[in-house]
Amino acid sequence: MITRDALRRLAEFQTDDQCAISFYFQPTTPVDRSHRDEAILIKDLVRAAQQREGKQQRENKKNASAAAQADLDRLLAMADRLDGNHSRAKVIFACGSQGIWEEFDVPAELERTELIVNRRFHLRPLLAVVDDLPRTLVALTDRKRARLFDVWMHEARQVEDLSDELPRRGRSDGFAGYDGGHAERHFDNEALRHIKHLVERLLERNKAGEFDRLVFGCRDEMWSDIEAQLHPYLRQSLVGRFTLEVATATPDQVREAAEALLAEHVAGYQQGLLREVLGEAQRNGRGAIGVRRVLESLERGEVQALLLGDNLRAAATECAACGHVDTRTTPQCDVCGKPTREIEDVADALVGLALRNAAELVRVKDDAEFERAGNVAALLRFRADQNTPAKVAS
Numbered sequence: 398m399i400t401r402d403a404l405r406r407l408a409e410f411q412t413d414d415q416c417a418i419s420f421y422f423q424p425t426t427p428v429d430r431s432h433r434d435e436a437i438l439i440k441d442l443v444r445a446a447q448q449r450e451g452k453q454q455r456e457n458k459k460n461a462s463a464a465a466q467a468d469l470d471r472l473l474a475m476a477d478r479l480d481g482n483h484s485r486a487k488v489i490f491a492c493g494s495q496g497i498w499e500e501f502d503v504p505a506e507l508e509r510t511e512l513i514v515n516r517r518f519h520l521r522p523l524l525a526v527v528d529d530l531p532r533t534l535v536a537l538t539d540r541k542r543a544r545l546f547d548v549w550m551h552e553a554r555q556v557e558d559l560s561d562e563l564p565r566r567g568r569s570d571g572f573a574g575y576d577g578g579h580a581e582r583h584f585d586n587e588a589l590r591h592i593k594h595l596v597e598r599l600l601e602r603n604k605a606g607e608f609d610r611l612v613f614g615c616r617d618e619m620w621s622d623i624e625a626q627l628h629p630y631l632r633q634s635l636v637g638r639f640t641l642e643v644a645t646a647t648p649d650q651v652r653e654a655a656e657a658l659l660a661e662h663v664a665g666y667q668q669g670l671l672r673e674v675l676g677e678a679q680r681n682g683r684g685a686i687g688v689r690r691v692l693e694s695l696e697r698g699e700v701q702a703l704l705l706g707d708n709l710r711a712a713a714t715e716c717a718a719c720g721h722v723d724t725r726t727t728p729q730c731d732v733c734g735k736p737t738r739e740i741e742d743v744a745d746a747l748v749g750l751a752l753r754n755a756a757e758l759v760r761v762k763d764d765a766e767f768e769r770a771g772n773v774a775a776l777l778r779f780r781a782d783q784n785t786p787a788k789v790a791s
C-alpha cells in the first residue's frame with residue numbers, strides 16, 4: 398500500500414535529468430478490451446517514451462538516459478504479464494540512475510493508463526484513488542466472539558477470529574428467581590471481558606499501523622458498552638457501525654456494509670471541509686481559493702488540506718533554479734530571476750507541493766460552488782501574513 402511517508406518521499410524526489418518515470422496502469426473491464434490489447438497499449442506507450450529518450454540520449458544526457466532506457470525495457474517486459482486482476486490498478490515509479498523502482502497496487506479507479514518521463518514523479522493521477530487508499534479494519538462482534546476483517550480495494554479478508562468462550566450456565570445457577578440475577582451479572586462480566594480483550598487487540602493493530610479507519614459490526618444493545626471502552630486512538634479512526642451477525646456474515650457482506658458507511662463518511666467529511674474553506678476564505682481567514690492564492694499558501698507552508706477538483710486546468714511556469722511555481726508565464730523567475738520553464742499540468746505541481754508539505758489531499762467531485770471557485774482551494778494551518786503579535790496572543 399502507498400503510505401503517506403512513501404507519497405511524501407516520492408513527491409520530494411527530483412532529478413536534473415529527465416529520467417523519473419511514472420507509470421499508471423488502469424485495467425479495463427474484460428468486455429471493453431482483451432488482456433492482449435492492454436499489453437499492446439502499454440508497449441506503445443513505452444516505445445514512444447523510448448523514442449523520446451533515445452533522441453535525448455543522442456543530444457546530450459547519455460548516462461541518465463541510458464538508465465531510463467533500462468527502466469523502460471523493464472516496463473516493456475512487464476506488459477505481457479501485468480496481472481489480469483481487473484479490480485486492481487498498478488503504479489510504478491522508477492529512476493534507474495538513482496536506484497529507484499517502486500511498485501504499488503491501487504484500486505482500479507485511475508483515469509487512464511499513462512506513462513510520463515520527467516524530472517519529478519507525476520503524482521496527480523493518485524488523486525483519483527486518494528479516498529480508497531486508507532485501510533479499514535472491521536470488527537464484527539457479539540458477546541463472546543469477534544471476527545476482524547481487513548477491507549481494502551474492494552476486498553474483505555478475515556485477519557483474526559477472537560473467541561472468549563462463556564462458561565456454561567447449568568443447573569448450578571439455581572432458580573431463575575434467585576440466582577438468575579447472579580447469572581445475568583456473570584454473563585455481563587464475561588461479555589465485558591470479551592469487549593476489553595477485543596479493544597486491546599484493536600489497539601495493538603492500530604499501533605502497528607495496520608489500519609487507518611475502524612468500523613464496528615454489532616447489535617445495537619452492545620454499542621454503548623463498546624464505545625465506553627474505546628481508547629482515544631481508536632475513537633479517532635472510528636467511522637461508524639452497522640449490524641451483522643458474527644456467526645453467519647460473509648466477507649462480501651462485511652465489505653458492502655463497510656463501504657456504504659465509508660462512502661457516507663468521506664462525502665460528509667469532504668462537504669464539511671469544503672464549506673469550512675469557502676467560509677474561511679470569504680471572511681479572509683484560514684481559507685485560500687483559486688490557483689494563485691493556493692500556490693502562494695503552499696509555497697509559504699501554510700496549507701493543512703488541499704482541495705482539488707478533476708477539472709482544474711491552468712498554465713503555469715516553474716523556476717528551474719529555486720522551484721518557484723507561478724501562474725504568470727514569465728520567462729524569468731519572480732523570486733530569483735533565473736529562467737523558468739512551462740509546466741503542463743499545474744494540478745500535478747499543486748499535488749507535489751501539498752505532499753511535500755505533508756498536507757492532506759482531498760478530491761472534490763461534482764460541486765457547483767467549488768467549480769465556480771476555480772476547482773482548487775486550501776484550508777490553512779495559519780496565515781503567515783496575519784501572524785502579528787496581537788493575533789498570536791488572541
Ligand SMILES: [Zn+2]
Nearest residue numbers: 716719730733
Ligand atoms: Zn527561482
